Amino acid sequence: MSPPSLPGAAWLTALAGLPKMGPARLLAISLVYEPAEAWQAVATGQVLRRPELVERMGPSPQVVAEGWQRAAARVDVEATWADHADISVAARGDAAYPAALVDDLEPPAVVFTRGAPVLDGTPRVAVVGTRRCTRYGFDVAGELGRELAAAGMQVVSGLALGIDGAAHQGALDAAAAPPVAVVGSGVDVVYPQRHRRLWEQIAAAGSILSECPLGTPPEAWRFPARNRIIAALADAVVVVESAGSGGSMYTVEEALARDRPVLAVPGSVQSRASAGTNKLLAEGAGVVRDANDVLAAMGLPQRPRRRARKDAAPRAGPAGAVLRALRAGPGTLDSLTSATGLALGPLSVAVAELEAAGWVSRHGLWLERTKPAR
Amino acid sequence: MSKLAVVSSATVLGVEGRAVRVEVHVGQGLPAFTIVGLPDAACREARDRVRAAIATSGLSWPLQRITVNLAPSSLRKVGGGLDLAIAIGVLVADDKVGAAAVTGMGFVGELGLDGTVQPVAGTVPLVDALDADVVVVARDSAEEARLVDRHVVRPVSTLTELVKALKGEEPWPEHPRPASPPGPPPVPDLTDVRGQPVARHALELAAAGGHNLLFVGPPGAGKTMLAQRLPGILPPLTPEEALLTTRVHSAAGLIRPGFGLVAAPPFRAPHHSSSMVSLVGGGTATMRPGELSLAAGGVLFLDELGEFQPSALDALRQPIEEGCVRVSRARATITLPARFLLVAAMNPCPCGQGGPGECTCTDTARLRYRRRLSAPLLDRFDLRVDVARPDVDELLRGRGGEPSATVRERVLAARARAAARGVTSNARLPAERLETEAPLTPGALTMIETSLRQGRLSARGLARIRRVALTVADLAGLEGPLRAEEIGQALALRQDPMPLDRAVA
Numbered sequence A: 001m002s003p004p005s006l007p008g009a010a011w012l013t014a015l016a017g018l019p020k021m022g023p024a025r026l027l028a029i030s031l032v033y034e035p036a037e038a039w040q041a042v043a044t045g046q047v048l049r050r051p052e053l054v055e056r057m058g059p060s061p062q063v064v065a066e067g068w069q070r071a072a073a074r075v076d077v078e079a080t081w082a083d084h085a086d087i088s089v090a091a092r093g094d095a096a097y098p099a100a101l102v103d104d105l106e107p108p109a110v111v112f113t114r115g116a117p118v119l120d121g122t123p124r125v126a127v128v129g130t131r132r133c134t135r136y137g138f139d140v141a142g143e144l145g146r147e148l149a150a151a152g153m154q155v156v157s158g159l160a161l162g163i164d165g166a167a168h169q170g171a172l173d174a175a176a177a178p179p180v181a182v183v184g185s186g187v188d189v190v191y192p193q194r195h196r197r198l199w200e201q202i203a204a205a206g207s208i209l210s211e212c213p214l215g216t217p218p219e220a221w222r223f224p225a226r227n228r229i230i231a232a233l234a235d236a237v238v239v240v241e242s243a244g245s246g247g248s249m250y251t252v253e254e255a256l257a258r259d260r261p262v263l264a265v266p267g268s269v270q271s272r273a274s275a276g277t278n279k280l281l282a283e284g285a286g287v288v289r290d291a292n293d294v295l296a297a298m299g300l301p302q303r304p305r306r307r308a309r310k311d312a313a314p315r316a317g318p319a320g321a322v323l324r325a326l327r328a329g330p331g332t333l334d335s336l337t338s339a340t341g342l343a344l345g346p347l348s349v350a351v352a353e354l355e356a357a358g359w360v361s362r363h364g365l366w367l368e369r370t371k372p373a374r
Numbered sequence B: 001m002s003k004l005a006v007v008s009s010a011t012v013l014g015v016e017g018r019a020v021r022v023e024v025h026v027g028q029g030l031p032a033f034t035i036v037g038l039p040d041a042a043c044r045e046a047r048d049r050v051r052a053a054i055a056t057s058g059l060s061w062p063l064q065r066i067t068v069n070l071a072p073s074s075l076r077k078v079g080g081g082l083d084l085a086i087a088i089g090v091l092v093a094d095d096k097v098g099a100a101a102v103t104g105m106g107f108v109g110e111l112g113l114d115g116t117v118q119p120v121a122g123t124v125p126l127v128d129a130l131d132a133d134v135v136v137v138a139r140d141s142a143e144e145a146r147l148v149d150r151h152v153v154r155p156v157s158t159l160t161e162l163v164k165a166l167k168g169e170e171p172w173p174e175h176p177r178p179a180s181p182p183g184p185p186p187v188p189d190l191t192d193v194r195g196q197p198v199a200r201h202a203l204e205l206a207a208a209g210g211h212n213l214l215f216v217g218p219p220g221a222g223k224t225m226l227a228q229r230l231p232g233i234l235p236p237l238t239p240e241e242a243l244l245t246t247r248v249h250s251a252a253g254l255i256r257p258g259f260g261l262v263a264a265p266p267f268r269a270p271h272h273s274s275s276m277v278s279l280v281g282g283g284t285a286t287m288r289p290g291e292l293s294l295a296a297g298g299v300l301f302l303d304e305l306g307e308f309q310p311s312a313l314d315a316l317r318q319p320i321e322e323g324c325v326r327v328s329r330a331r332a333t334i335t336l337p338a339r340f341l342l343v344a345a346m347n348p349c350p351c352g353q354g355g356p357g358e359c360t361c362t363d364t365a366r367l368r369y370r371r372r373l374s375a376p377l378l379d380r381f382d383l384r385v386d387v388a389r390p391d392v393d394e395l396l397r398g399r400g401g402e403p404s405a406t407v408r409e410r411v412l413a414a415r416a417r418a419a420a421r422g423v424t425s426n427a428r429l430p431a432e433r434l435e436t437e438a439p440l441t442p443g444a445l446t447m448i449e450t451s452l453r454q455g456r457l458s459a460r461g462l463a464r465i466r467r468v469a470l471t472v473a474d475l476a477g478l479e480g481p482l483r484a485e486e487i488g489q490a491l492a493l494r495q496d497p498m499p500l501d502r503a504v505a
């Protein structure tokens, strides 16, 4: 028997680590029992006596309950709790539990936070989108992240590749309001690996949140659940690019269920990566051209617009023709030859110059228009 | 009494024929028939075929001790091509045929149990190895035997026919030559390709400079159609190359009657499920050449490159570097010719769309797909070109592309300039000669420096870039140092089609 002196969060941490213990089941159990009792009930199979829990345990509650019992028998609650000493673990009702989640539709029973606690009273904006973004979406997400953070918004996103990562990086670059990442694995399980550095930077400058205990692997079913927390934490949700299905659309639904304003960045009607965002706009989502559009939608004062860049993109000659051709979307050498009428020689020189100056970026054999980094 | 007969024949290993002296001794002792001198299994079975063929031809079998020695004894003899020589040897030693009648003659052919003479694979190298004035071959091998063009070729269809001619009882059979050969099938022409200017240009560069080419594009973009048009713009084979190519095809048993010498650059497109043996060669006792050798002098096209076994892709490296492939079996290592132009095609990613914002693959799927292509193999493709589905307007408006004949003129002119540098193509120009053969203008130098500094070009890629740029200049008929335009093209055509790290992260 573990000593009863353990806090409620310790029992919930142990419960959250059991197999097939999703957020909805954990919340239901935590509403029926006190935390220490909840552990007892799960470890002994008594949960099967509560019809309101059984109805949440899927088609074969017996199997689920036995799985919990078996797993619980191998868990040392006190040791598990000791493992979590370096991060913040807050049960609903604890002072450290994010205020924005307390009265949510589906609040996490327990929240694990690496880095600083999420600030209360600071406006938060979610900037989300597809992992398969275009350079355009990547640049806009970075710009929005930077500008919104500079305007004092906490930028919330999911630390995924593509739009999420760009928004986080932009927010970090602003070195202003701390960024917030909500992840679908344990806050110590870096996923995707390519974002290891970004992960550490956010933990140092802001917060990484999860409803999973340390060591939880990134399983596919956890990401939609993660998206509801993003929507719940944010005062507004901006979708930068989305193909029309997938994670960011789930975040949109969760935001609408919570009456959060949903905004979207318009894209080319020929770009598949903008199909979902353009559809949102057609259905009445707010238009985001820059951070000021977001601030206006939230009823916050706007920031002075930055003056146009001095070193404007080349307009004349082959380089100008290439940039004009790429305005419609990414292209290959073949499509650029047709679109510009240039011979391969001058075309290659123009592309090499634009690439060197940062006006064009490359994805394999594809070229995309971009903005040089400042 | 005992008697010895000596008859000339040959055996083949890989694509080389070797002369074999068939010595037959008929002497006193219990009736027996033994073959010595490193015969393989098929060759040992000659005993049964020869005995049956002689019997069914109405000739008597000597009931004596018969020993056949195949010399030189160090050489392994394979296949059934020695049957005919062994049978004639037995008949000469048994005084059924006069020894004088077979002087200066060579025999190549397998015997059927009914006494028919059957063709064997590798007639060209076999006949080429014969130091004789007259060669006797199966009727269906006659045309192939005449390609060597050094002997009087006597085609026979049965052992009886041959014996009667040797004894002077009947004239040598006149087997009518096939009417005029139909000629090789027409090579597809570049004029059928509409649009796709960059892919067309890449084909021309590949033909002119001997640069290996990788097409990347979605299914249905016409990658195969483009590759099939490459042989049509390659220089014709020289007479020596044609004979070597013919020899390879003969050794593989692929000479089709009526087509004569293989004079056009071959095009081979093995499927990705092909076995190692069928690609590399060997596997049979004769070490039959594989697809890599059959493509020698022409084009080896590997569609769906990523689907080939990693071991098969590894096996490409030696031929690409050395122009030959070495095959080892239990007793021998032989070298087969394999100097081909490699053209490969693959989808940009599993879903085939590839483009930013278009691709629907997961990161893991893309990564796994990309890893099938090893860095050393990718490095050997000087030209990597995106092939998009042709524009519908382009297809319908239908100005046909430049015909292959026009393109080939430029290719030949460029090859002539390479020949003046002492190489057959720029791809084989040694790196140490690039400083003198491919000097750079200041503009070109700046472009290279920038690309190196920004990590868009590796030091390893530099020499290959210069060779391709030199081919660009050769095709355009330019003199003097390479300019930014040529270097820029070479750079633009050598990008990693599927970088492991997306540029955006």
Ligand SMILES: [Zn+2]
Binding pocket: B349, B350, B351, B352, B353, B354, B359, B360, B361
């Ligand atoms: Zn794809």
